[in-house]
Amino acid sequence: MANTYSKLQNSHPCFGGNRNNTGRIHLPVSPGCNISCKFCDRKINDHEERPGVTSKVLSPVEALEVLEKALKLCPEITVAGIAGPGDTLATDYALETFRLIKERFPHLIKCMSTNGLLLKERADEIIEIGVESVTVTVNAVDPEIEARLNRFIVYHGKVYIGIEGAAILIKNQLEGIRKLAKAGITVKVNTVLVPSINGDHIEEIAKTVKEAGASIYNIIPLIPQSDLSGEEAPVCKEIDDARTAAGKHIDVFRHCQHCRADAVGLLGGKDYGDMIYERRVAGS
Numbered sequence: 001m002a003n004t005y006s007k008l009q010n011s012h013p014c015f016g017g018n019r020n021n022t023g024r025i026h027l028p029v030s031p032g033c034n035i036s037c038k039f040c041d042r043k044i045n046d047h048e049e050r051p052g053v054t055s056k057v058l059s060p061v062e063a064l065e066v067l068e069k070a071l072k073l074c075p076e077i078t079v080a081g082i083a084g085p086g087d088t089l090a091t092d093y094a095l096e097t098f099r100l101i102k103e104r105f106p107h108l109i110k111c112m113s114t115n116g117l118l119l120k121e122r123a124d125e126i127i128e129i130g131v132e133s134v135t136v137t138v139n140a141v142d143p144e145i146e147a148r149l150n151r152f153i154v155y156h157g158k159v160y161i162g163i164e165g166a167a168i169l170i171k172n173q174l175e176g177i178r179k180l181a182k183a184g185i186t187v188k189v190n191t192v193l194v195p196s197i198n199g200d201h202i203e204e205i206a207k208t209v210k211e212a213g214a215s216i217y218n219i220i221p222l223i224p225q226s227d228l229s230g231e232e233a234p235v236c237k238e239i240d241d242a243r244t245a246a247g248k249h250i251d252v253f254r255h256c257q258h259c260r261a262d263a264v265g266l267l268g269g270k271d272y273g274d275m276i277y278e279r280r281v282a283g284s
């Protein structure tokens with residue numbers, strides 16, 4: 001495995017790499033999803049700055065063309081990531097794209113996010129392709145809590161609702177994390193913090209995913225939307241408390257910018273997506 005966690009800490013802007021000279025691109029090649037989070041609101045638009053939003057969905061070949069353009073505009077890009085707008089393993093497009101990237105741009109770090117439902121069964125391919133870092137969103141390790149955040153899963157063609165689906169999801173996430181970590185892949189875990197649902201559960205999640213082999217943990221504050229539009233977004237103290245609780249067990253990542261699924265450039269810097277996707281600028 002080319003990149004261990006400590007190497008990524010120098011070369012990946014989201015793991016501590018110098019954010020002035022290492023950038024990332026998210027290639028939006030994964031439209032569909034196989035679970036139904038109650039806070040999810042995937043959108044195609046040019047203006048919202050959040051995960052699950054993209055100006056367009058690309059095919060793997062188009063993604064390679066976009067990557068080529070992006071590297072000309074922003075040669076500092078060291079990381080080619082795929083983070084939606086749906087789940088990267090619900091369709092085959094993400095792994096196909098990584099295979100193309102591996103051939104054409106072998107120097108780039110390959111990074112992906114997933115809900116983890118299919119992580120265990122796709123782990124061998126992820127390892128073989130040489131993906132260096134995988135982010136798994138684990139919102140609970142207790143099926144009763146997960147079922148309050150997730151309506152259902154679709155697993156091998158069958159729909160599992162509520163606690164039954166949640167239990168399968170959690171089991172697959174943890175087995176997938178174990179398998180990847182054992183192979184030397186850096187695993188980051190994201191948790192969407194919904195204070196009234198999983199606020200008191202964060203320490204348990206952090207401890208469990210660390211034991212499974214995750215290296216780093218990231219709290220994503222809920223954006224109240226969809227079925228959870230009536231929930232309050234966490235306030236700073238709730239986010240801080242959650243980070244402190246998680247930090248007893250695992251390294252905590254504090255600088256996530258909650259980027260769009262088609263973000264391009266340096267973190268917190270100019271987004272070249274405007275030029276690449278010819279996004280409409282407000283008022284024009």
Ligand code: SF4
Pocket residue numbers: 033034035036037039040041042052084085086087115
């Ligand atoms: Fe939406 Fe992501 Fe949840 Fe799928 S895993 S339902 S894309 S938030």
Ligand code: SF4
Pocket residue numbers: 013014024081255256257258259267
């Ligand atoms: Fe990095 Fe967070 Fe942006 Fe992903 S969403 S590229 S982890 S800052």
